[in-house]
Amino acid sequence: IDMAGFLTETDGNTIIASGNTTVKNANLVDNSNPATSAASTPLLMAAEGSTLTVKDTDIDTTSAEAVTATNATVVLENVTINSSMNEDIAATTFDARPLIYAGNSNLTIKDGSIVADSSSADDCGLYGIYGANGSTITLGDQATGEGPTIITNSAPIGTNNTTGGMYKLTIYGGYYKSLMSHKSWMGAMYLGGGSEVEIFGGTFDGGDYDIALPYKPAKYIVKIHGGVFEGSEITIKKDYKNGGSGED
Numbered sequence: 644i645d646m647a648g649f650l651t652e653t654d655g656n657t658i659i660a661s662g663n664t665t666v667k668n669a670n671l672v673d674n675s676n677p678a679t680s681a682a683s684t685p686l687l688m689a690a691e692g693s694t695l696t697v698k699d700t701d702i703d704t705t706s707a708e709a710v711t712a713t714n715a716t717v718v719l720e721n722v723t724i725n726s727s728m729n730e731d732i733a734a735t736t737f738d739a740r741p742l743i744y745a746g747n748s749n750l751t752i753k754d755g756s757i758v759a760d761s762s763s764a765d766d767c768g769l770y771g772i773y774g775a776n777g778s779t780i781t782l783g784d785q786a787t788g789e790g791p792t793i794i795t796n797s798a799p800i801g802t803n804n805t806t807g808g809m810y811k812l813t814i815y816g817g818y819y820k821s822l823m824s825h826k827s828w829m830g831a832m833y834l835g836g837g838s839e840v841e842i843f844g845g846t847f848d849g850g851d852y853d854i855a856l857p858y859k860p861a862k863y864i865v866k867i868h869g870g871v872f873e874g875s876e877i878t879i880k881k882d883y884k885n886g887g888s889g890e891d
Contacts (some may be wrong), residue, residue, distance in 0.1 A: 646670070646700075655684040660695040668695070673708040677728060684708075689715035689748070697722050704728075709767055712748040719743075719752045719791075725850045726759035726769060735813075741773035741801070748773070758798070769789040771799040771819075774809030775836065780846045783815030788844045790817025797823060797850070798833035804858065804886050814870075820848040830855040830880070834878040836860040844869045852877035858886030 646669040655675035656667065671686050686702055689695035689712040696718045697782075702709045702725070709724050710717060742757055750772070759769040774780045780801075781844070783790025786812040793799035800817040802809040812832075819831040831849035834840065835858050842865075847853040848872050853874040856863045865879065872878045 644669075652828060653686065656849075657686065657688050659688045660688055661690040661693050661882065663694045665696040665698065667699050667856070669697070669700040669702075671700070671702045673702075673706055673709070675706050677706040677804055683706075685711040688712070689717050691715060694718075696720070697808065698805040705816060707742060709742050710745050710881075711744040712750060713746040714748060716749040717743075717745065718732070719794065720757060721756040723751075724755075724757045727885035728759070729770065742795075743772045745772070745774050745778040747776040747778060749779050749781075752791045753784050754791055757795070758792075759795045760796075769795055770797050770801040770833075771795045772801070774786075776803050779811045779813075780809065781813045783817050783845065785815045785843070788816040790815055790845055792818045794818075794820045794822065800829050800831065800854070800855075801833040802836040802838070803833075804835050807834050809834065809838045811839070814840075814842045814845050816844040818846045818848075821850055823850070831874070833857065834863065837880075837888070839864040841866045841867065842870050846871040848873040849876060852880040854879045855882060857882035858884050861886050869874065 644666045648668050648670055652672045652674055673686050679841055685708040687710045691714040694716040698720045701723045704726050705728055726742055742759055749841045757771045772888060796813045821831055830852045831847040832854045834856055851874060
């Protein structure tokens, strides 16, 4: 689907990709009112068993979950996603919700940017990416060492609680920054589900810490081969919360 750069404005509608679908040159704007519903409607959804590739596309949304995938494959190349959600709605109605959701899916983001900087300083607000239920997430390009820019008030990369956690996360490059001032939540990665993380490059600025491994029991494997870590106090934080399932 070549959308030729034309502006497409929606009010909670969705492009659902089934089979093998490429969307390119799109300019998508979601004008829905998230205050009227506790659940957002994504602009782009990869149906079960499908492969969705999005190239050279701009997405602006007043809501969460611009792109979602469940039991699917998603590849983003040169995609810009911006959220202008009201800070109070982000912190309450959409607490711990992402702009990109991957559930039991393969997600690759080679470059581009994801920005959600309007959530409250006290609460969780919007994740950039949320991986769940055994997803495999790859950020950046192995050959070039480049990657996406993800800036959010909550963690740029996250998953919550130990049930259905992110399975594998590989980062080759990029820039990941949390703007949140709440010390219990502020991190470039908030890995609340059991996770295997391997980092080859990139810059991580979580403020108080860069990688949070908050729950027990949960199994975490973290391998760092390279990268720049700019957290002001702690690079890796093993925290204190009791989760729901998993291993010590």
